[in-house]
Amino acid sequence: MSGKDENxxxxxxxxxxxxxxxAAGISLLAQRPVAADAxxxxxxxxxxPAPARRQNGPPSARLNVVYIxxxxxxWADVGYHHLSEIRTPNIDRLVSQGLELDRFYGCPVCSPSxxxxxxxxxxxxxxxxxxxxxxxxxxxxxxxxxxxxxxxxDAGYQTWMVGKWHLGLxxxxxxxxxxxxxxxxxxxxxxxNYFKHTREGSVDWQRNGKTVIxxxxxxxxxxxxxxxxxxxxxxxxxxxLYLPFNAPHQPLMAPQRLIRTYADIADLKRRTYAAMxxxxxxxxxxxxxxxxxxxxxxxxxxxxxxxxGGQTKKGAVNLPLRAGKSTVFEGxxxxxxxxxxPGLLPAGQKSPQVMTNLDVFPTLMAAAxxxxxxxxxxxxxxIWPALRSGEIVQREDLFxxxxxxxxxxxxxxxxxxxxxxxxxxxxxxxxxPDPPEIPMLFRIAEDPxxxxxxxxxxxxxxxxxxxxxxxWCNLSPPGDIPVSSKRPPxxxxxxxxxxCAIP
Numbered sequence: 001m002s003g004k005d006e007n008x009x010x011x012x013x014x015x016x017x018x019x020x021x022x023a024a025g026i027s028l029l030a031q032r033p034v035a036a037d038a039x040x041x042x043x044x045x046x047x048x049p050a051p052a053r054r055q056n057g058p059p060s061a062r063l064n065v066v067y068i069x070x071x072x073x074x075w076a077d078v079g080y081h082h083l084s085e086i087r088t089p090n091i092d093r094l095v096s097q098g099l100e101l102d103r104f105y106g107c108p109v110c111s112p113s114x115x116x117x118x119x120x121x122x123x124x125x126x127x128x129x130x131x132x133x134x135x136x137x138x139x140x141x142x143x144x145x146x147x148x149x150x151x152x153x154d155a156g157y158q159t160w161m162v163g164k165w166h167l168g169l170x171x172x173x174x175x176x177x178x179x180x181x182x183x184x185x186x187x188x189x190x191x192x193n194y195f196k197h198t199r200e201g202s203v204d205w206q207r208n209g210k211t212v213i214x215x216x217x218x219x220x221x222x223x224x225x226x227x228x229x230x231x232x233x234x235x236x237x238x239x240x241l242y243l244p245f246n247a248p249h250q251p252l253m254a255p256q257r258l259i260r261t262y263a264d265i266a267d268l269k270r271r272t273y274a275a276m277x278x279x280x281x282x283x284x285x286x287x288x289x290x291x292x293x294x295x296x297x298x299x300x301x302x303x304x305x306x307x308x309g310g311q312t313k314k315g316a317v318n319l320p321l322r323a324g325k326s327t328v329f330e331g332x333x334x335x336x337x338x339x340x341x342p343g344l345l346p347a348g349q350k351s352p353q354v355m356t357n358l359d360v361f362p363t364l365m366a367a368a369x370x371x372x373x374x375x376x377x378x379x380x381x382x383i384w385p386a387l388r389s390g391e392i393v394q395r396e397d398l399f400x401x402x403x404x405x406x407x408x409x410x411x412x413x414x415x416x417x418x419x420x421x422x423x424x425x426x427x428x429x430x431x432x433p434d435p436p437e438i439p440m441l442f443r444i445a446e447d448p449x450x451x452x453x454x455x456x457x458x459x460x461x462x463x464x465x466x467x468x469x470x471x472w473c474n475l476s477p478p479g480d481i482p483v484s485s486k487r488p489p490x491x492x493x494x495x496x497x498x499x500c501a502i503p
């Protein structure tokens with residue numbers, strides 16, 4: 001209903017906003033461009049294979065899957081990397097018992113990474129590659145894309161999502177309960193207040209489409225919900241739990257009990273961020289304890305990876321990798337990751353296999369013995385056999401892109417090479433010069449920290465790889481659905497974000 005928000009601004013009904021937004025040219029459902037190339041990667045040395053284990057059996061014996069995705073987690077900010085003062089004992093323990101995925105890549109920012117994971121297909125195909133879904137954006141993953149939870153749901157799994165969605169909110173066909181999740185608890189925006197659970201002054205915290213008003217720190221509440229679902233599950237059926245924590249994404253907020261444990265860190269941002277990561281680790285530990293306590297620990301695959309690199313201005317550290325979130329350098333796209341599956345995957349080893357979030361969908365399908373069904377062609381690849389055997393799959397070209405913070409940034413991996421292209425976004429003033437595009441070329445296996453730019457020494461490689469990027473991008477002109485990063489005129493937030501979606 002119409003009214004005024006906490007700042008005295010006029011609210012509008014959700015239908016008023018959607019009518020105006022659609023009339024202004026923002027599509028309610030993303031339009032599909034033509035197909036993009038497959039995304040792939042590089043090679044390395046192999047871990048030892050895991051012992052074989054039968055997957056056959058009744059539904060209750062089928063492999064469960066817990067898919068954990070932290071938000072803006074820095075490369076250095078997990079204990080097992082031994083690069084920072086942040087403590088993550090539960091994550092470290094799972095890595096020591098599982099397979100560390102040392103060359104796992106996400107997209108430079110949140111929404112594209114989540115779209116990759118949910119579809120197994122490049123967001124370049126459907127206009128979601130260059131930026132995140134803003135609160136006023138009326139598009140989401142197109143409805144003809146089949147999502148990961150739908151495949152599990154059709155295979156008889158219980159499907160639960162607990163955490164951050166960020167893939168469409170203004171239509172009921174775009175939200176988690178309509179995209180394959182039996183149960184959804186969390187929020188639909190890209191960030192919220194950790195204690196008040198608000199965005200733009202309105203509550204964004206729900207359970208299955210109904211706003212929930214409850215006290216508590218969001219990381220703790222998400223972990224508690226995941227534990228409850230595991231404990232109260234139907235034990236005659238397998239389950240798929242998607243657990244995308246919002247920690248340690250901004251705003252920087254953490255319980256004081258944890259902030260005090262990092263009193264030796266002088267910088268308040270870094271101190272708070274460290275506490276947020278430790279809270280995340282505690283949540284992971286609670287979930288693993290619930291799995292073990294209820295008898296599911298030995299029959300559950302846990303996959304864990306960041307969505308993108310850490311945001312260095314908000315306390316994260318990605319060193320020794322270069323740069324961070326919103327770039328296509330390694331610090332922006334190479335993320336902490338592991339897979340844990342007792343008896344199925346090598347334990348206590350590190351895999352150099354290049355893997356991306358596009359590979360998660362087909363890989364989980366193979367691990368669980370689930371058929372994807374009526375699925376559009378994957379851009380990712382089934383890496384499960386390689387992870388089990390220790391063999392290294394040589395990858396084809398792997399593309400990345402981002403169009404935020406005043407720059408267009410693209411990258412391609414091709415054999416031993418990685419080309420990065422950076423260009424300032426155009427100045428739209430009359431007669432403004434077109435900014436130059438800066439190429440940077442690296443032999444990425446030899447120079448993972450991107451310190452030695454070889455573009456000047458290999459102009460032919462720069463030319464060829466630039467052409468590859470152009471061909472990939474030109475498959476879907478004009479790029480992303482245009483949505484301003486600033487609140488557009490006439491937009492006022494709904495009273496409750498759970499109720500903003502129209503039928």
